[in-house]
Amino acid sequence: MKIGELAGRAGVSTRALRYYEQQGLLPARRGANGYREYEESDLKLVAEIRTLVSSGFTLEDARPFVECLRAGNETGNACPDSLAVSRRKLAEIDAEIRTLLKRRAEILSQLS
Template sequence: MLIGELAERAGTSTRALRYYETRGLLEARRSANGYRTYDAAELRVVREIRALLAVGFALDDIRPFVACLRAGNSSGDVCPDSVAVLRRKLAEVDAAVARLGEVRAQLSAQLSHAISSREETCKRQTC
């Protein structure tokens, strides 16, 4: 299929596909007239790339998933290198969640203090 058809089927732009190709994630052949042509398997690769990008993976993190698909696996996350990336990404998310919990607790305490200070001020004055 040509790049426009692949882009339409994958729900992305031809520019994104060319970028994925320059990053070594997508494989295209050139026809005699110089057009990029793609196997149907590349649609699965593009969908995997897009799904991983949507949840915050960087393109370099996606490489093992693409390699896993190209190795003939039904999913890009069944290979050891992909599992390692998933573990690392999960640890990053857990750390971010913990940090957000700390920030939330700090903001909650600050809000409670602000409310009680305002109530004390209003008791002494008419608010």
């Protein structure tokens, strides 16, 4: 499929797809005419990237998940590297929650 079709089916802009390609997250295949060509499996890669980014992961964080899918796994979190990224992200979120709870308690004590 061409870039416009993939963009439409994935719900992203062609600019985003070119950026993912530039970052090495999406394969850059070219047809004889020079147009980008994508496979059905690339739709799954883009969906994985979008889900991760919307959950607070960076594009660099998404790399192990994409590599896991490219290796033929059913999900992007089936590999040790992607699980490590998820665990790290959870630890970051937990730290943010602790910081927010501390701030909340400080403000609450000022109201009393």
